[in-house]
Amino acid sequence: MDSIAKARQILRRYYPRNHVWLASALGLALILVVTLVPEHFEDRERLRRDNAIASIDASLSSDAVSPFVGPLPLTDAVIDGAALDSRVNWHSLTVQPGDNLSAIFGKVGLSAQELYRIINSSDEAGILNRLFPGYELSFHIPEPGLLEQLQVFVSPLEGFVFTRQDANYQVEPIQLQADILPVVKQGAIADSLFLAGQQAEIPASVIMGMADVFGGVIDFLMDPRSGDQFSIVYEEKYLNGEFIGTGDILGAQFINRGREHVAVRYETTQGDAGFFSPDGESMQKAFLRNPLDVFRISSNFNPNRRHPILNTIRAHRGTDYAAPTGTPIRATADGTVTWAARNGSFGKLVVIQHNGSFETKYAHLNDYAGGIKKGSRVQQGQIIGYVGSTGGATGPHLHYEFLVNGVHKDPRTIVDALPQAISLEPSEMPRFLEHASRILKRFNETKPDGRLLTFTNTPNQAAGSE
Structure with missing residues (x-):
């Protein structure tokens, strides 16, 4: 007995006729799904892509549409860390902490030679050497390794566009309203x-x-x-x-x-x-009441205060503002920085000379703000440094002094006696x-x-x- 006859005998013995017909129908349906459905899915996906490309081409060919429409939308598609946006041959990404320009160009498939060419194209290209987290970069790469255009948005409204011209790049600012x-x-x-x-x-x-x-x-x-x-x-x-x-x-x-x-x-x-x-x-x-936004006063102006370290009566010629390390410190008035360096028990110190023989001091800083040095001009409210515990400090705080004609005054009360703006x-x-x-x-x-x-x-x- 051949194998087909044996199979028929087994099926008739152990399975009713209606069960056999049901199994046959299910098998046929499975074959149809495997062979026909993928083709249908592929056709539908191909049609969707063709429609999207046609819509994009129509938009780009219209004179009424500006190519600078703000930071580009990202899709879920990612190639080596760079996302594909909705436009053809565009790759977009957001600069992350620790990113560098060389690594970013590598992610989108551009060579070091292309990077060198674009950063040396003009003075404005220096923006690429000062990338900060949050910047949006969009690369138009019509064919592998060829950069046609780069858009750099430093904010949702401002940026630069680099456009290839022969072997160089032309740079133009982007300013959106x-x-x-x-x-x-x-x-x-x-x-x-x-x-x-x-x-x-x-x-x-x-x-x-x-x-x-x-x-x-x-x-x-x-x-x-x-x-x-x-x-x-x-x-x-x-x-x-x-x-x-x-x-x-x-x-x-x-x-x-x-x-x-x-x-x-x-x-x-x-x-x-x-x-x-x-x-x-x-x-x-004329002066802000306080040089910090968030703080508590840990020690007031007191000419008869007992020093917390020396345990002797020693005048406290300022106000101590307790605050976490790194809290920004603001200049209380316009003036010129006359000191921005260490100074004994004051630790890191900033001294500002103001109009009218007024002077303020900011001591125990953890660090200075950018650009703060002797001779710098500062404006009221400008950040000049950050709270710390350098010098003879028992904990993170700002020691703030106010002097009039070289005489210390109580910073908490002198403001009310000063002339108004x-x-x-x-x-x-x-x-x-x-x-x-x-x-x-x-x-x-x-x-x-x-x-x-x-x-x-x-x-x-x-x-x-x-």
Whole structure:
């Protein structure tokens, strides 16, 4: 008996006829799936790619479409660390910590000779030697090893495009315009200003900016109380409908212990921008109250303090601000750096000479900010160094001194005795009042306590302000 007959005999003996027919049908279906479906999938995928390429070609050939549309979208496809974007023969990546230009060019299949050629093409190409994490790079490589164009975005709005011309590259800047949307946010303090900002969904940078605006009139360590309220108008930036960051603070209001402080950003006819109260007085006081944003005072000015290390009565001629190592330190006023080096028990020290025979000292620094050296000009609020514990320090803190004509003064009280910053010129007031009324109108619509901020027609007077 041949093998086929034996198989039939076994099937008839152990399996009913209907089971045999069912198994045969399932086998036939499996064969159809294996042979026919892959072809269908391939055809559908090929059709999808052809349609996408045709759409891209049509877009690129249209004169109405600018080739500079911002940072390029990335897909899930990755080749050796570089992602393929939706355009034909483009490879995009985001610079990561530790990346270098040579490794990036290798990821997209470009040689060291091509790298040398592009970085020596012009002075503007120096941007490629100063890559920072977060930069977006997009390479147009029409054939392996051939770079036709490189787009470098240092921010969502700014960048450079390198385009091949014969054996060299032409460099042009990219400057995109964001859509600006003014927004109004409000908050009430229960624990701290920064927690209140988080609860109101206000970015930390905006809250820090508001603290800088009011830094000359409000001590944000000692003054804020539970129940204080604030409102702020600031810019949000959008590119192609996507949020990309915040812009300028346009106006802010802070009600501290029942007293209302208002600041409006204004650009003078000479092009100088600053914050002013409703009566035109600059919010930038002669000195900031504190050189740190986050801190606690560990030791006040005290001419009779017992020294913590020497255990003797020794005058403490400044204020100690305890803060984590690395906390940024700000210059409390404009001035010139006269010392930026180690100085005995002060450790790393910065000394700034200000107008009017004023001098400030910042001691025990962990490090200096970039560009801070003897002779450097600094502006109020500029970061000059970082909290540390160098010299005769028992822990990380800033020792801050304030001198007037060489005599030490209490940094916590001297600010109130100093002259205030100048106000707007009378000729600026009509223009300022018109501008400020538009900003404060937004507060009128949303003030939590129902009071209104409105201007009279008389310069240097604003109804509803103190």
